[in-house]
Amino acid sequence: MSTMSARILTPMMTMIDRDRWPEHEQDAGSYSDFDQKDEEELVTEGPIFHLRQLMASTPERFTNDYTFLSTHSPACEAWPGHQRRRPHCLTAGPSESELTNSLWPTGLAELIKEISARLGYDGIALDVRPYKLLLYGPGGHFVKHRDTEKEDRIFATSVIQLPSLHRGGELVVYKVDVNNPVTYYFGQKTGKAPYACHYAVNYADAEHAVQQITEGYRIAIVYSI
Numbered sequence: 001m002s003t004m005s006a007r008i009l010t011p012m013m014t015m016i017d018r019d020r021w022p023e024h025e026q027d028a029g030s031y032s033d034f035d036q037k038d039e040e041e042l043v044t045e046g047p048i049f050h051l052r053q054l055m056a057s058t059p060e061r062f063t064n065d066y067t068f069l070s071t072h073s074p075a076c077e078a079w080p081g082h083q084r085r086r087p088h089c090l091t092a093g094p095s096e097s098e099l100t101n102s103l104w105p106t107g108l109a110e111l112i113k114e115i116s117a118r119l120g121y122d123g124i125a126l127d128v129r130p131y132k133l134l135l136y137g138p139g140g141h142f143v144k145h146r147d148t149e150k151e152d153r154i155f156a157t158s159v160i161q162l163p164s165l166h167r168g169g170e171l172v173v174y175k176v177d178v179n180n181p182v183t184y185y186f187g188q189k190t191g192k193a194p195y196a197c198h199y200a201v202n203y204a205d206a207e208h209a210v211q212q213i214t215e216g217y218r219i220a221i222v223y224s225i
């Protein structure tokens with residue numbers, strides 16, 4: 001499958017300060033308690049069922065493959081091939097970007113298995129396609145919408161947030177009760193957003209919105225299921 005990447009972004013990004021890397025999180029798999037808690041909370045929540053770390057990675061692995069934005073990163077106007085559909089948010093389709101992280105296909109395959117099982121398709125490989133890569137800067141947001149218009153036979157969307165140093169940008173999903181939306185923080189509350197990928201899945205007909213980014217940059221890949 002074609003994958004997406006931030007390689008083209010690398011020159012204008014700043015790597016995170018090594019000193020900020022939390023010692024106890026360097027070991028892959030050390031997130032299990034956190035994940036479990038999230039799962040318990042989210043499984044009961046309806047349309048969005050899951051949010052957890054995709055791959056625990058070390059900064060070394062990030063640097064070779066994809067990287068992430070610092071709050072001091074220059075503006076992203078120079079991102080080649082981007083389309084500016086909304087202010088403060090750049091969009092690149094699959095043909096405009098390429099994911100070069102060699103661990104990505106393996107992590108994604110695991111994730112797809114898990115997503116399939118949780119959607120009730122255990123053992124069935126759902127067709128998961130990269131739809132776009134999004135880069136939100138300060139002020140960037142996504143108004144409330146549904147994803148139903150994308151393509152035929154798409155019934156869900158998965159958003160994978162790459163390690164991003166930012167504030168805001170939470171995904172709010174309005175399930176049946178519009179007064180009681182579910183908010184996904186993608187590791188921001190626990191301080192893990194800059195160090196790991198996080199994902200969420202929502203049914204295409206569930207209304208959702210991305211809150212305004214108030215600081216830094218948020219980079220995410222959207223997959224259609």
Ligand SMILES: O=C(O)CCC(=O)C(=O)O
Nearest residue numbers: 134147159171210220222
């Ligand atoms: O950035 C996100 O988390 C969600 C983006 C989104 O809702 C979309 O692309 O349809």
Ligand SMILES: [Fe+2]
Nearest residue numbers: 145146147208
């Ligand atoms: Fe959406």
